[in-house]
Amino acid sequence: MNARQLEIFRAIMRDGSVTAAANSLAVSQPAVSKVLHHFESQLGYQLFERISGRLVPTMEAHLLYDDADRVFREIEALKNLARTIAERKVGLLRIGASAPVTYSLLAGALLKFRAEHPQVKVHLHTLPKADVEEQLLIGEIDFALTLSTIQAPTVRSEILAPVPMMAVMRHDDPLADKTEITPHDLADRPLISYGSTTADIGPELDNVFEQSGVKRDVSIQLSSSLGAIPLVSGGLGVALVDGLVKWGNFEGLVARPFSPTVLMDISISTNSARPVTRFFRPFLKSIKDLLNDEETAQVQP
Amino acid sequence: MNARQLEIFRAIMRDGSVTAAANSLAVSQPAVSKVLHHFESQLGYQLFERISGRLVPTMEAHLLYDDADRVFREIEALKNLARTIAERKVGLLRIGASAPVTYSLLAGALLKFRAEHPQVKVHLHTLPKADVEEQLLIGEIDFALTLSTIQAPTVRSEILAPVPMMAVMRHDDPLADKTEITPHDLADRPLISYGSTTADIGPELDNVFEQSGVKRDVSIQLSSSLGAIPLVSGGLGVALVDGLVKWGNFEGLVARPFSPTVLMDISISTNSARPVTRFFRPFLKSIKDLLNDEETAQVQP
DNA sequence: TGCGCCCATAACCTTCGCTTATTGCCTTTG
DNA sequence: CAAAGGCAATAAGCGAAGGTTATGGGCGCA
Numbered sequence: 001m002n003a004r005q006l007e008i009f010r011a012i013m014r015d016g017s018v019t020a021a022a023n024s025l026a027v028s029q030p031a032v033s034k035v036l037h038h039f040e041s042q043l044g045y046q047l048f049e050r051i052s053g054r055l056v057p058t059m060e061a062h063l064l065y066d067d068a069d070r071v072f073r074e075i076e077a078l079k080n081l082a083r084t085i086a087e088r089k090v091g092l093l094r095i096g097a098s099a100p101v102t103y104s105l106l107a108g109a110l111l112k113f114r115a116e117h118p119q120v121k122v123h124l125h126t127l128p129k130a131d132v133e134e135q136l137l138i139g140e141i142d143f144a145l146t147l148s149t150i151q152a153p154t155v156r157s158e159i160l161a162p163v164p165m166m167a168v169m170r171h172d173d174p175l176a177d178k179t180e181i182t183p184h185d186l187a188d189r190p191l192i193s194y195g196s197t198t199a200d201i202g203p204e205l206d207n208v209f210e211q212s213g214v215k216r217d218v219s220i221q222l223s224s225s226l227g228a229i230p231l232v233s234g235g236l237g238v239a240l241v242d243g244l245v246k247w248g249n250f251e252g253l254v255a256r257p258f259s260p261t262v263l264m265d266i267s268i269s270t271n272s273a274r275p276v277t278r279f280f281r282p283f284l285k286s287i288k289d290l291l292n293d294e295e296t297a298q299v300q301p
Numbered sequence: 302m303n304a305r306q307l308e309i310f311r312a313i314m315r316d317g318s319v320t321a322a323a324n325s326l327a328v329s330q331p332a333v334s335k336v337l338h339h340f341e342s343q344l345g346y347q348l349f350e351r352i353s354g355r356l357v358p359t360m361e362a363h364l365l366y367d368d369a370d371r372v373f374r375e376i377e378a379l380k381n382l383a384r385t386i387a388e389r390k391v392g393l394l395r396i397g398a399s400a401p402v403t404y405s406l407l408a409g410a411l412l413k414f415r416a417e418h419p420q421v422k423v424h425l426h427t428l429p430k431a432d433v434e435e436q437l438l439i440g441e442i443d444f445a446l447t448l449s450t451i452q453a454p455t456v457r458s459e460i461l462a463p464v465p466m467m468a469v470m471r472h473d474d475p476l477a478d479k480t481e482i483t484p485h486d487l488a489d490r491p492l493i494s495y496g497s498t499t500a501d502i503g504p505e506l507d508n509v510f511e512q513s514g515v516k517r518d519v520s521i522q523l524s525s526s527l528g529a530i531p532l533v534s535g536g537l538g539v540a541l542v543d544g545l546v547k548w549g550n551f552e553g554l555v556a557r558p559f560s561p562t563v564l565m566d567i568s569i570s571t572n573s574a575r576p577v578t579r580f581f582r583p584f585l586k587s588i589k590d591l592l593n594d595e596e597t598a599q600v601q602p
Numbered sequence: 603t604g605c606g607c608c609c610a611t612a613a614c615c616t617t618c619g620c621t622t623a624t625t626g627c628c629t630t631t632g
Numbered sequence: 633c634a635a636a637g638g639c640a641a642t643a644a645g646c647g648a649a650g651g652t653t654a655t656g657g658g659c660g661c662a
Contacts, residue, residue, distance in 0.1 A: 001380050004619075014370045019639055031620050033640060038618075042388045049440065051574055052628055054441035054639075059578050060386050063422065067382055071593050078365075079302050086345045092360045121364070139357055142319045183409050241548040275350035277360045306649080320608060332651055334610065339649075354608055354659050 005039040006072045008032055009047065015064050015098045017055060035088055093279045096132040096141035101222040101266065104244045105287065106145070113279075120279055123138040128223060129199075136138040136269060142277045144269045145287075147242055148200045160285075162263040163292050165205070165244035168232050173254075175238065180259040184214040190219035190237030192228050201264055203211040205240065229253070266291075306340040306394070307373045309333055310348065314366050318356060392421040394580045397433040397442035398523040402567065405545045406591065407446070413587035414580075421580055429524055437570060443578040445570040446588075448543055449501045455574040459585075462592050463564040467544035467556040469533055474555075476539065481560040484513040491520035491538030493529050502565055506541065509563055530554070567592075 004207050011021035011032070018036065022029040040047050047064070048055040057065070084090050094115075097106055102124070110122065125132070125141055133150045135141045144150060149157045167181035175185055195218060196202045209216035222228055225241035229250050241265050247255035268284065270276060312322035312333075319337065323330040341348050348365070349356040349419060358366075394414075398407055403425070411423060426433070426442055434451045435538050436442045446452060450458045468482035476486055497503045510517035523529055526542035530551050533540050543565050548556035569585065571577055 001376070001383065002618095004303065006379075018641095027619085028621060029640075030622085030642080033642090035619070037641090043383055050640075051440065051597045054628090059443070062424070063386055063391060063393050064379075064383060067379050071379050073371075074375055075302070075304075078307075078368050081368055082302060082365060085364055090364060092364050094360075094363070111415055142360070178641070197347070248563075273479065274350055274357050275352070275359050303649095318608070319610095328650090329652060330609075331611080331653085336650070338610090351609075354657090356609080 001039075003072070003075050005035060005042075006068050007037045008062070008077075009039060009061075010069050010072050012036060012048070012055065012139050013057060013061065013069075024100040043229045069116050072262060091117065091277070091279050092123065093120055093277060093283060094123040094125070094141040095143065095145065096125045096127060096135045096183060097145040098129050098132060098147055099126055099226045100147055100242055102126040102144045103226060104246060105266070105290065108136065109283070109287040110289045112290055113283050116286075117279060117282060128174075136271050139271065139274045142270070142274075143280060143283075146267060146269070147244065148265050149265060149267045150269045154271055155269050156272050157267045157269040160266045160268055160287065163242050163244045163266055165201075165240060165262040165264065166247065167258050168228060168239040168241060168247045168253055168255045170235065171254045173238065173253055175256070176254050178256060180257045182259050183209045183214040183216070185239060186240065187214045191216050191217060192220045192222065192231050192239040193241060194225075195221040198223075201262075204262060302343065304338075304373070304376050306336055307369050307376075309372050310340060310362075310365070311370055313337060313356065314358060314362065314370075316546070325595075366524045381450060389579075392418070392419060392578070392580055393424065394578060394584060395424045395426070395442040396444065396446065396584075397426045397428060397436045398446040399430050399433060399448055400427055400527045401448055401543055401545050402446045403427040404527060406567070407590065409591045410584070410588040413591055414584050415581045417587075418580060418583060425476045437572050440572065443571070444584075447568060447570070448545065448565050450524060450566060451570045452500075455572055456570050457573045458568045458570040461569055461588065464543050464545045464567055466502075466541060466559045466563040466565065467548065468559050469529060469540040469542060469548045469554055469556045471533060471536065472553055474539065476557070477555050479557060481558045482514040482539075483560050484510045484517070487541065488515045492518060493521045493523065493532050493538045494519050494542060495526075495548060496522040497531045499524075502563075505563060509561060537550055558598040 008025065009023050010020065012018060015021045015024055018032050019029050022032040025032065038049070043060075045060050046058055047061040048057055050056075095106075106124070114119075114120070114122075123141075125135060127135065129146050129148065129150075132141070132144045132146055133152065133155075135153065136144045136150065137152060147163065167175065167186070169175050175181060175189075178185065191203065193216070194202050196206050196216075197294070205215050219237055220231055222239075222241070225239070225245060228239035228241055229247075231237065233250070233252055240258060243255065243257070244264075244266065247253050268287070270280065309322065309326065312326050313319060316322045316325055319333050319367070320423035323333040326333065326420075333516070337348070338414075346361050347359055348362040349358055351357075380550075382391075396407075415423075417423070424442075426436060428436065430447050430449065432451065433442070433445045433447055434456075435443045437451065437456065438453060448464065450460070468476065468487070470476050476482060476490075479486065494506065495503050497507050507517050520538055521532055523540075523542070525544060526540070527543055530548075532538065534551070534553055541566060543558065544558070545565075545567065548554050556564050569588070571581065
């Protein structure tokens with residue numbers, strides 16, 4: 001059974017005769033006749049009785065017709081989709097991002113991107129960094145947006161912007177009066193932050209604390225900075241996390257710069273062993289534009 | 302685009318390589334390779350990038366895959382249906398019936414039939430007798446159940462049961478007190494009945510009235526006896542119609558035998574120019590059983 | 603460096619789907 | 633009643649699709 005046989009069977013049922021079906025399909029009458037016979041011999045039963053030189057659908061034909069018609073329409077719809085793709089009218093952008101990026105940059109970047117490419121579908125996978133890396137390697141996503149560089153043989157990364165670490169606390173916290181927070185300020189407070197084994201940033205923070213003569217004693221260890229929100233709100237401590245998330249947007253929280261400055265990097269990574277989607281460069285431009293806009297806005301408030 | 306191309310595309314996506322797809326489809330690797338290339342060239346875009354000798358799905362492939370998979374499954378389901386039909390596991394019984402038959406015998410007969418053939422689908426066409434005849438001749442129905450014999454060259458009919466004519470009136474009609482109704486009783490009443498030109502029964506009734514010295518003056522002429530229900534209820538007259546319909550079931554109506562007895566025939570007709578569907582005999586048995594049951598029930602109430 | 607895996611190509615064959623030309627059956631019509 | 637017209641089937645032939653086996657080349661890995 002193939003698509004052509006279905007199409008021809010459907011046309012004969014609809015038009016009532018081989019000749020009429022041949023006309024509406026714009027082929028010769030013998031062509032239709034032969035395909036029909038072939039179809040019948042494959043099925044093992046007649047679809048039409050030949051009575052007085054005319055075709056009369058059998059019980060079997062009536063049983064098949066509804067489903068055949070529906071399936072054929074589905075095939076037509078699929079052909080349409082294939083054509084639409086060929087005309088570049090639809091596209092697909094598969095993004096892997098860690099939670100802090102999703103909750104900060106991404107909406108703005110997608111807004112800009114979709115303004116210029118409204119026809120592109122987006123698959124967004126918000127996952128822990130390790131999973132993002134895995135998805136990138138197996139090709140389930142076109143690129144990754146994370147807060148630390150992905151290290152793998154075929155992965156190419158570009159750093160988009162530095163992100164200073166910040167201290168996040170309740171608005172009624174004594175530390176909220178300070179304009180910046182040092183390791184000493186945090187010395188006797190329960191600390192909510194990345195673990196020492198968290199790639200890049202963990203050891204770096206340990207180092208900074210050590211140079212100030214303070215041990216970084218992480219009371220509650222995070223895999224994603226967003227997890228800090230309810231903890232800080234609930235009074236479980238002060239969080240030392242990335243400054244990418246707009247912490248001030250969350251009720252009752254304030255964020256203060258951490259001193260000395262410690263930077264994380266927003267980076268975008270592609271897998272060079274995979275085809276780059278045509279929409280990667282446009283998206284990259286969107287996100288860079290967004291970062292420029294924000295920088296400008298900060299310089300000239 | 303055809304079914305085979307979809308099947309092969311789907312298998313490559315699922316299995317991850319041309320070789321694996323060829324294995325699971327039980328064909329040679331070059332066969333799959335060639336169909337894929339052909340498919341891509343028809344589509345006008347690549348579905349896979351060839352990176353270090355491996356196939357990597359492109360954005361376009363991801364866009365197509367979900368729909369292609371679904372459509373292919375539908376085709377498989379259709380093939381299954383075709384096979385099931387070939388194995389005689391499903392069937393179809395296309396019945397044409399006039400309204401009085403539909404509203405009386407049919408439900409009971411179908412109930413019996415489906416008890417023994419639950420796998421057979423039924424298409425029921427309730428139509429005026431002339432249309433039933435036409436559908437039978439063009440083969441749109443397998444047989445016809447009507448209240449008068451169909452006369453046509455290739456049509457073979459069997460009479461199932463006689464049906465006496467009855468007079469139908471409101472329960473508060475003076476005639477309701479009688480045990481049977483004669484032409485004289487109806488002489489001065491507006492009559493709701495079949496026209497004189499209605500085959501068989503029209504002239505026969507005219508004849509009976511004439512022999513009683515009464516002219517049969519039809520006040521409202523029916524094509525189907527069921528149309529009499531609202532008319533009699535509304536007080537527009539007395540109906541002289543078939544006794545097949547259970548008139549007493551309709552609120553406020555009663556039926557009385559007409560004397561002298563005039564019989565119509567329930568007949569079942571097939572078109573001998575077509576082979577009979579294999580479910581005709583079983584259905585015939587069902588309806589005869591039903592008629593026997595009813596007869597027995599009447600004799601021994 | 604050699605082996606194994608994977609994809610592409612070549613050469614060849616059969617089947618499918620199409621064409622035009624023609625035949626035969628049946629119905630319609632003058 | 634015979635001629636005309638409509639419809640399906642068949643014949644002969646052609647190109648493309650889809651299958652085979654054999655072979656070659658790129659890449660990763662021991």
